[in-house]
Every structure is written in structure tokens, then in C-alpha cells.
Amino acid sequence: MEDIAKEILTRASQGDMQAFEDVYKASSSFVYNVALRVVNNREDALEVSQEVFMIIYNKLKGFRFESSFKTWAYRITANTAINYAKRYSRTKTVPFEESFGEGAVFNEAQEHIDQEHKEKLVESLLNELNPEQRACVVLRDIQGLSYEEIAQALNININTVRSRLKRSREKLLSVRRKVDYEKV
Amino acid sequence: MKKCEQFRDLILSDHMDGELDRIAAERVQRHLLDCGECRAFLKEVASISLKQAPRQAVPPELWATIKENILQDKQKVNPLESILEKLQGLIIYPRLVPVFASLILMLVAGSVSLNTIQIQQTKDKEQGEYLVSLLGATSSSTQADNNDLGTPIEHYFL
Numbered sequence: 001m002e003d004i005a006k007e008i009l010t011r012a013s014q015g016d017m018q019a020f021e022d023v024y025k026a027s028s029s030f031v032y033n034v035a036l037r038v039v040n041n042r043e044d045a046l047e048v049s050q051e052v053f054m055i056i057y058n059k060l061k062g063f064r065f066e067s068s069f070k071t072w073a074y075r076i077t078a079n080t081a082i083n084y085a086k087r088y089s090r091t092k093t094v095p096f097e098e099s100f101g102e103g104a105v106f107n108e109a110q111e112h113i114d115q116e117h118k119e120k121l122v123e124s125l126l127n128e129l130n131p132e133q134r135a136c137v138v139l140r141d142i143q144g145l146s147y148e149e150i151a152q153a154l155n156i157n158i159n160t161v162r163s164r165l166k167r168s169r170e171k172l173l174s175v176r177r178k179v180d181y182e183k184v
Numbered sequence: 185m186k187k188c189e190q191f192r193d194l195i196l197s198d199h200m201d202g203e204l205d206r207i208a209a210e211r212v213q214r215h216l217l218d219c220g221e222c223r224a225f226l227k228e229v230a231s232i233s234l235k236q237a238p239r240q241a242v243p244p245e246l247w248a249t250i251k252e253n254i255l256q257d258k259q260k261v262n263p264l265e266s267i268l269e270k271l272q273g274l275i276i277y278p279r280l281v282p283v284f285a286s287l288i289l290m291l292v293a294g295s296v297s298l299n300t301i302q303i304q305q306t307k308d309k310e311q312g313e314y315l316v317s318l319l320g321a322t323s324s325s326t327q328a329d330n331n332d333l334g335t336p337i338e339h340y341f342l
Contacts, residue, residue, distance in 0.1 A: 054257075058257075122234055176228075
């Protein structure tokens, strides 16, 4: 997420819509992409993103710059997306084994697979994880946050971040191995 | 091997994510040079990484919807809430609010206790005057050889 000047945040907190649009522009890609990967479909990601920005707009008045805006926005986004995924668990993606079991390509040619195929692969892999695991993997692998930043965003300790990532990857490996085994 | 298990635990988390300190990272690297199975494991773990996941463009309609929701919310705002918000806006240093509240409480408590002392003093004064008047009455009644102090209980017993 891009850094936002304190002056812009102050004006946005006073209800200045132009300043809030600047806040939106700097953070919308992070918010939408995290939401998309945690809820794992476009319509729900749009709803979550709207909810996140309404929370940011309404609570910005009380934001006192004691923590960084980024950490605060990470936390709102992750919590809203996880809660949404738990409440409305309507997974529309096809399980990994169905998508990539028969005739799936896992070799060097994978580097050249088209965007749509890559997207389908990511959706199917994330589909194998629960919302908390998905949030951890997304914040780490896709958004590149450090363990410390993930711990702050999810309000958990660093060892929990570590163990969630480890379990998520073990799960993804087992699914992947199962598909490979069925292909043989 | 137990040693490999420990390294694989690190490969699944800190090593993959670049969170190891220099010494630990070097230890893992040395082990990977010696152990073909762990090297294969690392390759397998790297293949399920989502680091290359495509970043999706934000749908353009998102900002329009958010802006509309904010404007609708502004219209819905209760007048009492807006007054409260304005009052909140007047407080420049919210951290000092508890200090001001304590000062006001202390002032109120001080004025109440001052009033109580004044009332007590007035009561004492009135009681003194009453006793003096009673004594005056008693001395006059003594003169008249009358033991009645003028209270109902006196009437009952005497």
C-alpha cells in the first residue's frame, strides 16, 4: 500500500471528499485484492471493499496517528474480509483437484500459461484453506507483508503467523501431491 | 531424519519468507547443499507459492458506490449527532478530557462540601440560640416554681 501524507489523512478525517478520494486511490488496490483472495470471488470482494472504506471513512475522525495508517487499514481489511468469509461462506470456485487433476499441466510450460488459467489456479488453491489461513497466505505471499505486520493486522502473535503459514503450505502441498498422484 | 524435519519446518515458513536471521539462513543453506531430498522439498514448496498470483485491477464502479454511500449516510445523520460531533470537534486535545472532567468534579465536590459546612454552621448557631432561649425560659420558670420544660415528654411524665 502507498504511503499517505498526514495532511491528506487529516483533511479526509474532517470530511473532505477530495482528500478521502486520495486515501482511496492509495489503498484501494490493497483492500480489493486482499478482499478478493480472502472471500475468493469478485462480487463479495466488492461488498467487502465497500464495507472497509465505509469503516475507514467513519472511523478516520477518531484516528490519532498512534499507529501507522497502513497497519490500521491492514487490520480493518483483514478483519472485515475474514468475518465476511465466515458469515457468507458461498464458495463458487471449483476445488483444486477438479480444476487441475485431469490433464493439468505442472511443468516448465506453466510459466507461459495464460492469465485466466493462473487466476483459476490461485482461486482453487486458496479454496482449500480456511479464511484465517487464506488471510495469512494472502498478506504474506501476495501482499508481501512481514510476519510482524501480519501479526499486527490479524491481532495474533508472530508464532501463530508462523504456524498458520506452515499449516497452510502443508495443506496446499498435500492437495498438490494428491493431484500429482492421481495423474500417475 | 529428524534433522531434515526441522529444516523442512523452517523451509515451510521462515526460510520461504526470508524471516531467518543470517546465521540460521546460512545453516539452512549448508543443509540444502548436502541434502538432495530437502532441495526437492524446497522446490515443491516454491511451486505452491502464491507470490506470482495476478493482481486484479480495482473495478471502477467501486469508488462511485462508496461515494454514494457516504453522501447517503451524511443525509441520514441525526441533527443531535451532528451537534455532538461539532462539540467533539471543539475539543482539540481529547486526552485532556479526563483531566478537565476531574477538575470539574473536584470543583463541584468542593462547593457542595462548602455549602454543607455553611449549613452546619447555621444549624449550630440556630441550635445555640434555641438553647439560650430555652435556658432563658427555664430560669424564668424556675422563678415561677415550674419544672415543665415545655416538651411533650415532659407533659407525659409530669
